[in-house]
Amino acid sequence: MTDPLFDTAVTRAYGTRLPVVAGGLMWLSDAAYVSACARAGIIGFITAASFPDPDRLRAEIRRTREMAEGGAFGVNVSMLPKLVPGERTAEIFELIAEEGVRFVETSGRNPAPWLPMLKAAGITVLHKVPSVRFAEKAQSEGVDMVSIVGAECGGHPGLDLVGSFVNLALAERRLDIPFLIGGGVGHGGQLVAALAGGAAGVVVGTRFLVAEEITAHPDYKRALSGAKETDTMLSMSSVRNTIRTLRNETSETVARLEAENPEIGIEALLPHVSGAIGRRAYETGDVSRGMLSAGQALGLTGQIEPLAAIIGRLEEEARVALARLRPAILQGQTQGELA
Secondary structure (H helix, E strand, C coil): CCCHHHCCHHHHHHCCCCCEEECCCCCCCCHHHHHHHHHHCCECEEEHHHCCCHHHHHHHHHHHHHHCCCCCCEEEEECCCCCCCHHHHHHHHHHHHHCCCCEEEEECCCCHHHHHHHHHCCCEEEEEECCHHHHHHHHHHCCCEEEEECCCCCECCCCCCCCHHHHHHHHHHHCCCCEEEECCCCCHHHHHHHHHCCCCEEEECHHHHHECCCCCCHHHHHHHHCCCCCCEEEECHHHCCCEEEECCHHHHHHHHHHHHCCCCCHHHHHHHHCHHHHHHHHHHCCCCCCCCECCHHHHHCCCCECHHHHHHHHHHHHHHHHHHHHHHHHHHHHHHHHC
16 A cells, blocks of 8 residues: 555656656667556656657657556657757647647756647646756746756756755745656655655656666666766766766766866767767667766666566665654654643
8 A cells, every 4th residue: 555645746646656757768768668667656758859750759659558557657858959959849749749648748948838738738747957946947937847856866967066955955945836856866765855855756767777677788787786876977067068977988088078178069079978879888788888877876776677676665665764754753742742
């Protein structure tokens, strides 16, 4: 039986069992992964940018629906020009609406121009941001929820590099809409802490990279399962596109080039940071090359196993955390009654 404390704005919006959102993983958030999330009682999002051909995206949405067994899922639309050109963003949203997808995660730019279209289609919009100041802006534009990913996250933590714990406290003070906290989240105790701090749930990405349903080479997953929280690094701040990745030959080369020439520019970095290089690591298992997004939750990954088992462990860890708190709460209530 699900603990009533896990009944939040997130579970009510998505109809999920737990207030956990699976982070969108470029090239990896496909039907196998997203439908596994649905079956495990959380929500995941197909990354539209992983399927640049609209027909392939449509087919992946339909495949996910068939495999999800009635569970909730959505589509992530990153509105960065390099991933989803601006002139095609409306087309992608229209496709999503045509397919009857009810949930969208947006990121990269202000989603305001597309909110009327999405609202008219009855789509719930979760907007992902790297710090609370952007969450406040998204709230003012009318999104339904925001997810705030701190400096610990894999991928793009933004330029502010505010930690997740500080984001949690700031969001509780400044936001009126439901918010989720991400970045370094990979333990059920962190879910309890986030809920206690006012969040409606958490975003988990790196922790799920070792799930059996992730369509990546076993050697890639083995490398991550054996990694530590100190095995990531930040780079590309010189081009205002900071990224946290697995520490490897490529990330160290990029950091060295930036240190040698702070004005290096993106064109000189592209031969090293091209997404095609990183994608090959998922196919071959060679993690020495490519900008492989990974957060500090690497220290929490553990063994390769089915996603449902990972979710089950998170839930059990959360129950243990709650059990630590409840005796203290009950003791306080008893003392109050005696007084």
